[in-house]
Amino acid sequence: MEDAAVQSEGRSGGIVINDGWPGYSLDLFSYPAHYSGDLDCVFIPHGVITDRTERLARNIMDDLGDHDIVVLCVLKGGYQFCVDLVDRIKALSRNSNRTIPMRVHFIRLKSYLNDQSTEDLHILGAEDLSFLAGKNVLIVEAIVGTGKTMETLLKHVEAFRPKMIKVAGLLVKRVPHNTACLPDYVGFEIPDRFVVGYALDYNEYFRDLDHICVISENGKMKYKIEKEGLQKEANVIQQKA
C-alpha cells in the first residue's frame, strides 16, 4: 500500500491508512459476484487483515501471556476479527511455553442505521456480566469511530469490577470528534469513510465479504432502509404483540 505508512513503533495506532488512499481496483481481487456494482474499491485486502491480526495476537501474548482472560466479542461486526484473533492466540499458545487460557463471551451492540450512527445504543446479551469480577477482560471490537460506543461499553463492563480491561480494535477511524478513548491494540487507523466486509455490514449486507471495502453509492441505494419503513415495521410488530 503506497499510501500506508507503518508506524515505527508498530504498537500504538496500528497501520495508518492516509486520507488519500484510493484503495485497490476491484479487478485485482476476487469477491462475491452478488456485490458487483456495490463497491468502490478494496480498501484493505483480506490477507493484510489476517497478517496484521497475527501480529496483534503476538503483542497480546507478550503482554498477557500466562494470564487467564475472558474475551468479550462485540457482535456482530467483531465476530470475524475475534475468531481470527483467538485462533492466532491459540496457535501461539500451542507453540510456546507461554499460554493464555481463554474463555469467550459475546455481547451485541447496535446503533447504526444505513451509514449513520443513531443516538440509541443497545447492549444485548450483557445483562449479567458478574462472572467478569476479578477477571482479565479483552474486549474485541471491529471498529472504533467517535469512541462513544467504546466509552459506554467500558463503563458498563467496569461496573462488574474486572481485574483488568484491554481492548483490541481492528479499525480506528479518524473522525472529527474522536474521544481520547482508544483501544490498547489497533489493527489499522483509517480515514472517516464507511467500510464494509470482514463482518462489517451496511444494514446487514456485506458481512459475507472477505476484504474490507468501500461501499459505492449504488450499493448504499440498493440496500438502504427508510426510517419510516423501519417505524412501520416496528408498529406492525407492536400491534401483533
Ligand code: HPA
Ligand atoms: N462500517 C460498518 N459499520 C460501522 C462503520 C463502518 O464504517 N463505522 C461504524 N460502524
Ligand code: MG
Ligand atoms: Mg453494523
